[in-house]
Amino acid sequence: MNADADEAARGRANVLYSRAESYFNLDRNDAAIADLTEAITLVPGMARAWRMRGECHRLNDRYDAALSDFDEALKLEPDSAFSIGSRGQVYAALDRPEEALADFEHALTLAPGEHWILDSRAGLLADLGRWDESLTDLTKLIELDGESARSWSRRGDLYYRMDLYTEALDDFTQALRVEPGSVRALTGRGDTLRMLDRDEEALADLTSAVQLAPDNASALASRGATLADLERFEEAMADLDRAVEAAPGYAWAYQVRGGVLQTLDRHEEAVADFTRALDLEP
Template sequence: MSEGIKDEHGLPEAAAQSRASVLRSRAESYIALSRHDAAIADLTESIALAPGSARAWRMRGESHRLTERYEAALTDFDESLKLEPDSAYALGSRGQVYAALGRTEDALADFDHALTLSPDSPWILEAKADALADLDRMDEALEEHAKIIALDEGVPYSWAARGDLYQRMHLYAEAIADYTRALEADPAYVRALSRRGEALRMIDRYEEALTDLDRAIELDPENDRAYGSRGAVHSELGDDEAALRDLDRAIELDPGYVWAYRVRGEILQELERHEEAVADFTRALHLEFGDA
């Protein structure tokens, strides 16, 4: 199309390309702000103006993924990869969509392809580890986490992520060791404090668990999981009043926190407050299984 010819939107080609570029840039900031609907609107117009931009398709796919519109995300990543077949980012993100849809083998294929292009990408390695864990291939998942840690042992997140996998495997001593490494790198790392507190609770080291959970809540007063875990610790230590206070707060922060309803229901049951216990168990069943 020559400079003087207008596209279907009434803009000369150069102007259409320029507008599409600005829309892509604005969408990138919207994504950074988690304003995904605004990003999708900009990217939809951008794609209409300049459908050959792999970046626009990829970015819109990412916004669809983050808002759990998985089929739309797949369509966008497919289009992006037609234009740019060797994009590790698009492959990794499409793999995450496949994983969310339960298509774990397809996810692994995308992750493996992406890692041939970008072998030292921590987020793709972690996504692959998660997929392997979902297939109960735990040893292989641990190998991926070891690769992530080897990239930079000073990154607290990497230790905490492997700690989470150990905790999932009920290997609490190993989990505690990894959370401790994370906290050596960042003593104020709330996630590691909260998760280590939970792991300590699981092996009946309640006082140590309480210390970690107190500190996590001090640093992040809206950490619903830390409140839930601390409530369970208080219950184990025989302080039902403190336990109920923490569980009330956890549920206030996250009304969909199934585990907190179950634990609070058990405490209320032990206190013979059966109507309230029934209400909590009923809520837990509704949230987890859709019971009426």
């Protein structure tokens, strides 16, 4: 390829990459992949194109293709925290936790305060039952940016999983201070209040969450559980029906609905719901 042709190829590849960025931001990942593939064909050494195509594949759950692209990007840019951290996310999705943790730790040596990498490592550590380490990462995220509702909610979720409901309540309240309309925080705080037997307060938060996001299965199921605790079974069933319609794979919603059906002596239906819950989470 002569110099003019090489320059033309690079120019076209740059425009393709720019268009792919816009496609990516529009969640049109397949269109982005098509442009990035052409850009890579024109300029095989364009690391950023390999990197972005890997991320598109990851978001589309094409994990083998994503791994291949991140590996190629890292051949060109071995110290890219983004590529290493993103590859860690792929390993986590493939249930390869040791490789995922190795990548997260490497990426964090290159970019110690990178929020999304800390967040990803915290999530994986929690899934592995390494809750104290996860808590350390989530606390660091809050120290880095105490005005992130997501970080407060993430730590609140972990406290909830640890049965530390008072701490969870404090964190969800902080998240709502930052973002009063956060459906996630309203749902989390509502469910935490339910666990503390503060059902009327729980109902208020969960109703606010449902009003903001009428098809949010988590908010609907939690409100259904709260209504059941209050022995308002007809309303509970209505919410739980909506929850499983919105998210047919939501095992906990079937479990709660099964409990309500059992209370109502509708045992055949209860058995069906409990069976569905067990099938979804054996």
